[in-house]
Amino acid sequence: DSGVTQTPKHLITATGQRVTLRCSPRSGDLSVYWYQQSLDQGLQFLIQYYNGEERAKGNILERFSAQQFPDLHSELNLSSLELGDSALYFCASSPDMNTEAFFGQGTRLTVV
Amino acid sequence: AQTVTQSQPEMSVQEAETVTLSCTYDTSESDYYLFWYKQPPSRQMILVIRQEAYKQQNATENRFSVNFQKAAKSFSLKISDSQLGDAAMYFCVLFSNSGYALNFGKGTSLLVTP
Numbered sequence: 001d002s003g004v005t006q007t008p009k010h011l012i013t014a015t016g017q018r019v020t021l022r023c024s025p026r027s028g029d030l031s032v033y034w035y036q037q038s039l040d041q042g043l044q045f046l047i048q049y050y051n052g053e054e055r056a057k058g059n060i061l062e063r064f065s066a067q068q069f070p071d072l073h074s075e076l077n078l079s080s081l082e083l084g085d086s087a088l089y090f091c092a093s094s095p096d097m098n099t100e101a102f103f104g105q106g107t108r109l110t111v112v
Numbered sequence: 113a114q115t116v117t118q119s120q121p122e123m124s125v126q127e128a129e130t131v132t133l134s135c136t137y138d139t140s141e142s143d144y145y146l147f148w149y150k151q152p153p154s155r156q157m158i159l160v161i162r163q164e165a166y167k168q169q170n171a172t173e174n175r176f177s178v179n180f181q182k183a184a185k186s187f188s189l190k191i192s193d194s195q196l197g198d199a200a201m202y203f204c205v206l207f208s209n210s211g212y213a214l215n216f217g218k219g220t221s222l223l224v225t226p
Contacts, residue, residue, distance in 0.1 A: 002156075033213065043203070043216040056213050088155060092214075100147055100207075101214055103157035 003027065006091050006104035014112055018079040021107045025072055025093030031055075032074040033094075033101055034066055038087040049074055050096075081111045114139045116206050118217035125194045126225050132179075133189045133220045135204030144208035146180065146187045151219070152200040160202070163187065191222075199224045 003026035025032050034046040045058030049068035068074040092101035115138045125131035148160040163171045163180050170178050179188045204217040
């Protein structure tokens, strides 16, 4: 158990819908990362927050957004969902920005 | 730009044998970190080993060790006394302070046979 909690574990939804994925980082970790893992694209970095502030953006679509709250948990919002958004979404946390990250179990999103 | 290349999509090793997974990377940074993560069928992403670029000594964690060649930008993972539980996808990962994010290679799928 990495100490990073992601909910829900599985999510099935229809095209055009909006979903919210939640991540609770390890106790004391200030940095949260979101990654998307699909079969054809591998692991893609989406976005990073550090102590509530956005620090880096990767290949995140405009339909996606995220935030980190004062209690350091983070949410990833995915809207106008398309079939191609089906993937495993990982959250990871680290104490600061230059150490290894610990990953949650992921949320498996299926868009039908 | 930072890139990580794993040229072996699949590898196979017999139980109790040793296997080496290859990784090359490219970065213009002088301060960076390299990791190996494993992803078993459960899909959990698990940190295996970490190497700081400023350290010349190769990292070791029990049966796992790395061969870090900074000039060649090479970072291979050696698994000794392979066990069935080592079967997983292994990712080579680069992190630099200026890049913020972890950069993953495409992964090497390791099969362990009895």
